[in-house]
Amino acid sequence: MSVRPTWIAVDWGTTHLRAWAMDGAKVLAKASSESGMAALDRDGFEPALLDLLAPWDVGDHINVVACGMVGARQGWAEAPYAAVPCTPLGAGFTQAPVRDPRLSVHIVPGVKQDRPADVMRGEETQIAGFLSQRKDFDGVLCLPGTHTKWVHVSAEEIVSFQTAMTGEIFGLLTDRSVLRHSVAGEGWDDAAFADAVTDSMSRPEALAARLFGLRAEGLLNDLAAQTARARLSGLLIGAELAAARPYWLGREVALIGAPALTALYRAALSAQGVAAVRHDGGEMTRAGLIAAHAKLKETAQ
Amino acid sequence: MSVRPTWIAVDWGTTHLRAWAMDGAKVLAKASSESGMAALDRDGFEPALLDLLAPWDVGDHINVVACGMVGARQGWAEAPYAAVPCTPLGAGFTQAPVRDPRLSVHIVPGVKQDRPADVMRGEETQIAGFLSQRKDFDGVLCLPGTHTKWVHVSAEEIVSFQTAMTGEIFGLLTDRSVLRHSVAGEGWDDAAFADAVTDSMSRPEALAARLFGLRAEGLLNDLAAQTARARLSGLLIGAELAAARPYWLGREVALIGAPALTALYRAALSAQGVAAVRHDGGEMTRAGLIAAHAKLKETAQ
Numbered sequence: 108m109s110v111r112p113t114w115i116a117v118d119w120g121t122t123h124l125r126a127w128a129m130d131g132a133k134v135l136a137k138a139s140s141e142s143g144m145a146a147l148d149r150d151g152f153e154p155a156l157l158d159l160l161a162p163w164d165v166g167d168h169i170n171v172v173a174c175g176m177v178g179a180r181q182g183w184a185e186a187p188y189a190a191v192p193c194t195p196l197g198a199g200f201t202q203a204p205v206r207d208p209r210l211s212v213h214i215v216p217g218v219k220q221d222r223p224a225d226v227m228r229g230e231e232t233q234i235a236g237f238l239s240q241r242k243d244f245d246g247v248l249c250l251p252g253t254h255t256k257w258v259h260v261s262a263e264e265i266v267s268f269q270t271a272m273t274g275e276i277f278g279l280l281t282d283r284s285v286l287r288h289s290v291a292g293e294g295w296d297d298a299a300f301a302d303a304v305t306d307s308m309s310r311p312e313a314l315a316a317r318l319f320g321l322r323a324e325g326l327l328n329d330l331a332a333q334t335a336r337a338r339l340s341g342l343l344i345g346a347e348l349a350a351a352r353p354y355w356l357g358r359e360v361a362l363i364g365a366p367a368l369t370a371l372y373r374a375a376l377s378a379q380g381v382a383a384v385r386h387d388g389g390e391m392t393r394a395g396l397i398a399a400h401a402k403l404k405e406t407a408q
Numbered sequence: 409m410s411v412r413p414t415w416i417a418v419d420w421g422t423t424h425l426r427a428w429a430m431d432g433a434k435v436l437a438k439a440s441s442e443s444g445m446a447a448l449d450r451d452g453f454e455p456a457l458l459d460l461l462a463p464w465d466v467g468d469h470i471n472v473v474a475c476g477m478v479g480a481r482q483g484w485a486e487a488p489y490a491a492v493p494c495t496p497l498g499a500g501f502t503q504a505p506v507r508d509p510r511l512s513v514h515i516v517p518g519v520k521q522d523r524p525a526d527v528m529r530g531e532e533t534q535i536a537g538f539l540s541q542r543k544d545f546d547g548v549l550c551l552p553g554t555h556t557k558w559v560h561v562s563a564e565e566i567v568s569f570q571t572a573m574t575g576e577i578f579g580l581l582t583d584r585s586v587l588r589h590s591v592a593g594e595g596w597d598d599a600a601f602a603d604a605v606t607d608s609m610s611r612p613e614a615l616a617a618r619l620f621g622l623r624a625e626g627l628l629n630d631l632a633a634q635t636a637r638a639r640l641s642g643l644l645i646g647a648e649l650a651a652a653r654p655y656w657l658g659r660e661v662a663l664i665g666a667p668a669l670t671a672l673y674r675a676a677l678s679a680q681g682v683a684a685v686r687h688d689g690g691e692m693t694r695a696g697l698i699a700a701h702a703k704l705k706e707t708a709q
Contacts, residue, residue, distance in 0.1 A: 312650040
C-alpha cells in the first residue's frame with residue numbers, strides 16, 4: 108500500500124537529513140539519511156532529497172517545507188534571517204532551485220540579532236512548534252545542543268537570544284584534547300556533575316584553570332573517567348548558566364532538545380531553584396514544520 | 409672536523425625531539441627531528457635518539473640529559489614528579505633502559521601539586537634554567553604554550569602552580585570548530601586583541617556567550633578574519649588572566665616561551681599594569697638542561 112503524502116516535512120541539518128510524509132498534521136511515514144548539508148555540493152541537495160522520497164507517491168506536485176542548515180550560505184539556497192524582535196517564521200520562505208517539476212521546496216528563514224550579533228537556523232522552527240502549542244508562553248526557551256540557544260520569548264515573538272558553544276567545546280575537549288585520556292569510557296556521575304555546576308557558577312572566572320585539573324587528577328589520583336566526564340560537562344554547563352543568568356533568572360524556562368541533554372540542563376537549573384519543563388526536540392521540529400506548512404498555505408491563499 | 413661532545417642535552421616533547429652536542433655549557437652542534445613522544449613506541453626512543461646522534465663522535469660513553477614528555481607514562485621511562493614546594497629538579501633523575509652501552513640517559517623529573525591537582529613536565533627545566541640566571545627571583549613565572557603554566561617561585565623553589573589549557577583550546581577552536589570559517593587567514597589586529605582581553609577580564613563569566621558571536625559577526629557583518637582571530641585569542645587569554653589573577657596581581661612576573669606568544673601575554677598583562685619581562689623558551693630549556701647536567705655531575709661525585 109503506497110504512502111501518498113499531501114506535503115513533505117524536512118529537517119536538514121549539518122550532518123543529517125530527515126523527512127516525513129505528511130497528511131495535514133498527520134505523519135504517514137518517515138525516512139532519514141546521512142546526507143547532511145556538510146556532505147553535499149549545491150547540486151547534491153535535490154538528488155539526496157529525491158532518493159529519500161522515492162518510496163512515496165508524491166503525485167504530480169508536492170510542497171516540501173525544510174528547515175535547518177539547508178538554508179545556510181553553504182546550503183541548497185541561502186534563506187534570509189528575520190531580525191529580532193520577530194515571530195520565529197517571520198522572514199518568509201525561500202524557494203530552492205529544482206529540476207524536477209513535481210517539487211516545490213520552501214526553506215524556512217533563520218533568525219538574527221544585530222547586537223550582540225547572533226544567528227539561529229533550525230531552532231526557530233522548534234520555537235515555532237513550541238509556540239503552536241503554548242501561544243501564551245512568556246519566558247525563556249533553552250535549546251541545548253552543539254550550539255545551545257537561550258531565547259527570550261514574549262507575545263509569540265522572539266525578543267532576544269544568546270548562543271553558547273558548550274556542546275561543540277565539550278565534544279572537542281572529550282574527543283581531541285589532552286583530556287580525552289581522562290574522560291574516555293562509559294558511565295556518569297550525577298554528584299560530580301552537580302558539584303561542578305555549582306563550582307563553575309560560583310567562580311566562572313576560574314574555568315580556564317579548572318579544566319586541566321581533570322587530567323592532573325587522572326594522573327595523580329586515578330580520577331574515574333565517568334567522574335571526570337561528568338565534571339567536565341558540569342564545569343562547561345555551569346559556565347554557560349553563569350553567562351546566561353540574565354535569561355533564566357526569575358523567568359519561566361522550558362527546555363527543548365534531546366532527552367539526555369535536557370535532563371542535564373534541568374538538573375543544573377533545578378539546583379538554581381529554576382523548575383524547567385522538558386520538551387523533545389524532534390517533536391518540536393515536526394510541530395514547527397507543521398506550523399510552517401500552515402503558514403505557507405495561508406500565504407498562498 | 410668531527411663534533412666531540414662531552415654530554416648531550418635533549419628536549420623531547422610530544423611532537424618534537426631536539427638534541428644539542430655539548431661541551432660543558434657550550435653548544436657544539438644541534439640536531440632535531442619529528443620523532444616526538446606521541447609518534448614513538450617504548451622501543452622506538454633509543455633508535456630515534458641514536459639516529460639524531462649519529463653524526464657526532466660520542467666516544468666510548470656519554471651522558472644524555474633529557475627533559476619533557478619523554479618522561480611521561482607513555483614515554484621512554486616514567487620519571488617521578490617532585491611535589492611542591494620543591495626545587496624544579498627536586499626528584500632526582502630516572503635512568504631510561506638502553507641497549508647501546510655507550511649511552512646513559514638521565515630523564516629530568518616532573519613537578520606535581522596535590523591540591524589543586526596539577527602537573528608539569530618540561531617546564532620545570534625552563535624554570536631551573538631561569539633560576540640558574542636569577543637565583544634571587546621572587547615572583548611569578550608565566551610559561552605560555554599549549555598548556556600555559558603560572559608558577560609562583562620563591563627562594564629557588566616552586567611554591568605553587570596552575571595550568572590553563574588556553575593554547576590547546578585556541579587551536580581546537582581555530583582548526584576544528586565552527587569558528588574556523590571566521591578566523592581563517594593571515595594577519596592580526598592588536599586593538600581587537602586588547603579590547604577582547606579587557607572585555608573578557610571584566611566579565612569572564614560571559615565567555616561562553618561571546619565565542620559564537622565571532623561566527624555571527626562574520627555572517628552578519630563580514631567581520632575580518634584577522635580581527636576575529638585576535639579577538640578569539642584575547643577572549644581566551646583574558647579569561648586565563650582572570651583565573652590566574654591571584655598569581656600575577658602585585659607580583660613580579662617573567663614570561664618564558666615562544667617570542668610571538670610571550671609578546672601577546674606581555675601586552676595583555678601590560679594593560680593590567682603589570683610589566684612582565686620576556687625570556688626565550690628555547691634558551692631557558694638549554695639553560696635548564698645545563699643546570700640539570702651540573703646537578704647530575706654533583707650527584708655522581
